[in-house]
Amino acid sequence: MCSALVLLLPLGGCFKGHNGANGGGPSISIELRASTQNAGGVLNPGQTASVTAVVYDPSGQGVTWTASPVNFGTLSSQTPASVNYTAPASASAATTVTVTATSVTNPNVTASAKITVSPIIIVPYVYNPLLQTVYSAQTINQGEQLQIFASFPYTSFPSVTWTLSPSSGAGSLSGASNYSVTYVAPGTVVSPTTVVVTATAQSAGASPVSGSLEVTVFPSGAGSNVAAVNVSGGSVPGKVYPNAPFTSITICNPGNATGAGGSICQTIDGVLVDTGSSGLRILQSEIPLLSLHGFVDGNGNTLQNCDAQVDGSYLWGQVVTADVYISGEVATSVPVQVISSANAVVPASCSNGGTMVITPQLLGANGILGVGPEPNDCTVAGINYCDGTHQSVPPNLYYACPSVGCTTAASAVVVNQTHQVANPIPLFGRNGSSDINGMILQLPAVSGNTASVTGAMIFGIGTEPNNALGSATIYTLDSNDHFTTLLGNQTLTSSFIDSASNAFFFPDSLPVCTVNTQYFCPSSLTNLSATNTGATQGQGTVSFSVDNADNLLSTNPSDAAFSALAGPKGTPDTCSGGNGSCTFDWGLPFFYGRSVYTAIDGQTVSGAPASPWWAY
Numbered sequence: 001m002c003s004a005l006v007l008l009l010p011l012g013g014c015f016k017g018h019n020g021a022n023g024g025g026p027s028i029s030i031e032l033r034a035s036t037q038n039a040g041g042v043l044n045p046g047q048t049a050s051v052t053a054v055v056y057d058p059s060g061q062g063v064t065w066t067a068s069p070v071n072f073g074t075l076s077s078q079t080p081a082s083v084n085y086t087a088p089a090s091a092s093a094a095t096t097v098t099v100t101a102t103s104v105t106n107p108n109v110t111a112s113a114k115i116t117v118s119p120i121i122i123v124p125y126v127y128n129p130l131l132q133t134v135y136s137a138q139t140i141n142q143g144e145q146l147q148i149f150a151s152f153p154y155t156s157f158p159s160v161t162w163t164l165s166p167s168s169g170a171g172s173l174s175g176a177s178n179y180s181v182t183y184v185a186p187g188t189v190v191s192p193t194t195v196v197v198t199a200t201a202q203s204a205g206a207s208p209v210s211g212s213l214e215v216t217v218f219p220s221g222a223g224s225n226v227a228a229v230n231v232s233g234g235s236v237p238g239k240v241y242p243n244a245p246f247t248s249i250t251i252c253n254p255g256n257a258t259g260a261g262g263s264i265c266q267t268i269d270g271v272l273v274d275t276g277s278s279g280l281r282i283l284q285s286e287i288p289l290l291s292l293h294g295f296v297d298g299n300g301n302t303l304q305n306c307d308a309q310v311d312g313s314y315l316w317g318q319v320v321t322a323d324v325y326i327s328g329e330v331a332t333s334v335p336v337q338v339i340s341s342a343n344a345v346v347p348a349s350c351s352n353g354g355t356m357v358i359t360p361q362l363l364g365a366n367g368i369l370g371v372g373p374e375p376n377d378c379t380v381a382g383i384n385y386c387d388g389t390h391q392s393v394p395p396n397l398y399y400a401c402p403s404v405g406c407t408t409a410a411s412a413v414v415v416n417q418t419h420q421v422a423n424p425i426p427l428f429g430r431n432g433s434s435d436i437n438g439m440i441l442q443l444p445a446v447s448g449n450t451a452s453v454t455g456a457m458i459f460g461i462g463t464e465p466n467n468a469l470g471s472a473t474i475y476t477l478d479s480n481d482h483f484t485t486l487l488g489n490q491t492l493t494s495s496f497i498d499s500a501s502n503a504f505f506f507p508d509s510l511p512v513c514t515v516n517t518q519y520f521c522p523s524s525l526t527n528l529s530a531t532n533t534g535a536t537q538g539q540g541t542v543s544f545s546v547d548n549a550d551n552l553l554s555t556n557p558s559d560a561a562f563s564a565l566a567g568p569k570g571t572p573d574t575c576s577g578g579n580g581s582c583t584f585d586w587g588l589p590f591f592y593g594r595s596v597y598t599a600i601d602g603q604t605v606s607g608a609p610a611s612p613w614w615a616y
Contacts, residue, residue, distance in 0.1 A: 224328025235270030435460030445593030
């Protein structure tokens with residue numbers, strides 16, 4: 001049924017034509033009024049709006065009715081003065097429907113009303129200790145309970161059922177109602193165990209819709225500042241990505257209020273955790289329901305971001321503002337790169353002849369969460385290279401593009417820090433969190449290879465009982481955010497820790513694989529060691545192994561975690577004075593069995609040297 005509330009909707013033109021212009025007769029005019037069940041001219045799937053025409057026409061013949069797009073919903077109860085529009089039972093994205101009244105006497109006279117059909121998004125959520133509404137995946141300890149609520153953009157609450165997957169052996173649900181349910185974790189778990197709690201809503205006239213919340217049960221150490229991290233091969237069907245750590249995040253339109261015409265949230269799985277970069281980047285194809293607004297200058301140009309990858313590929317897309325939820329942490333109004341889904345024209349200074357990454361298959365993930373040692377993608381060791389304060393010619397990171405798109409000749413532009421793609425961790429403080437100075441990535445030990453492992457990303461260092469620095473050794477960084485690795489006779493001065501690299505990468509004369517040429521293939525397991533030294537503090541030796549990657553990957557095609565995967569990076573014995581091949585990339589195998597800390601530039605860790613630094 002339709003509400004009695006009458007809304008004057010934006011009209012396509014009440015006086016588009018008149019008889020006086022076509023033969024001197026009296027003028028004809030049409031004005032439309034529409035009533036919808038929700039404010040702002042918005043309908044949910046299955047709902048109905050009544051549209052009434054107030055017609056001035058001395059002949060009294062009234063109007064005929066049409067709707068566009070065709071076959072998106074139906075018109076019924078048509079009269080010369082009114083019609084009902086009913087939205088389809090389901091909708092995958094917000095769609096604007098135009099209902100048009102045309103004068104029978106003079107078809108040149110029309111008026112239109114616009115109605116938005118908004119998809120119903122079911123958003124389970126919880127409250128964190130700061131009484132903030134949180135929509136993202138959660139972690140709890142064995143034996144604990146978690147109350148989960150449901151947010152729906154209905155005018156009246158629908159009938160809701162709650163289900164748990166797996167349905168046995170992983171806890172239970174209790175106290176289910178149309179509004180909430182309580183998840184009760186198992187009393188004991190041997191290793192992190194993930195379950196999915198799903199709310200399914202049924203409302204008259206609409207198809208059933210569901211929304212889910214993922215919960216990971218830890219033996220200990222879980223909390224609102226802990227997100228589960230899985231090395232499980234990724235979320236791309238038919239493809240296993242080795243040694244890639246993934247997490248789940250939730251992105252919302254700024255404002256957080258789900259509801260008709262309000263903010264919408266989407267949870268994205270398969271987001272790569274990257275300690276070697278800073279900033280959140282999401283594939284446009286993974287957030288089809290969001291309406292995220294970008295930065296536009298006075299000339300109508302949109303701000304675009306270029307992120308070059310070490311393999312020569314690049315990510316290109318608009319910088320937008322979003323609210324970001326990771327576990328129980330919330331960062332509002334975060335500048336995020338939305339990676340384009342189209343092969344757009346890209347400035348040559350960005351593309352540099354490489355491949356544009358636009359799909360999960362090319363990226364190997366649905367997005368990248370850069371939680372490295374910097375607050376944004378323009379800052380290194382306290383110097384922001386994009387805001388014009390340290391150099392007049394900015395690096396090839398940001399471009400101002402007209403609405404028709406950039407040209408290949410476009411040059412990079414200076415960008416204020418508030419518009420730069422940001423590491424969300426320091427921005428948790430906007431919502432009262434103290435977990436803003438860094439993070440810890442913990443993964444269980446792997447001996448050889450295994451199907452998958454689950455670990456934790458813990459936000460904050462020394463801010464909670466579960467993130468103390470303890471006895472970890474701190475390695476300070478130089479002006480390029482690097483430390484030094486001594487490998488044999490090589491002093492590799494540009495070394496770094498990088499969870500998004502799926503192997504140890506370093507210059508060496510080990511045999512290179514014939515099939516997987518990015519890796520080493522020694523004839524037998526090779527044991528090595530290297531010594532890391534911080535710029536001003538920290539020293540320690542790391543022992544590691546290198547195995548034959550062709551054999552590992554061919555004989556274990558479904559395994560995702562490998563402890564002895566390594567590959568070449570440059571020419572051995574060429575690093576001299578910081579030139580040549582000077583890098584040891586400590587990829588994900590380094591993280592197995594360790595707690596690896598990243599302290600963010602500009603933040604303070606009690607009892608520790610000035611950041612940025614790594615520790616393990």
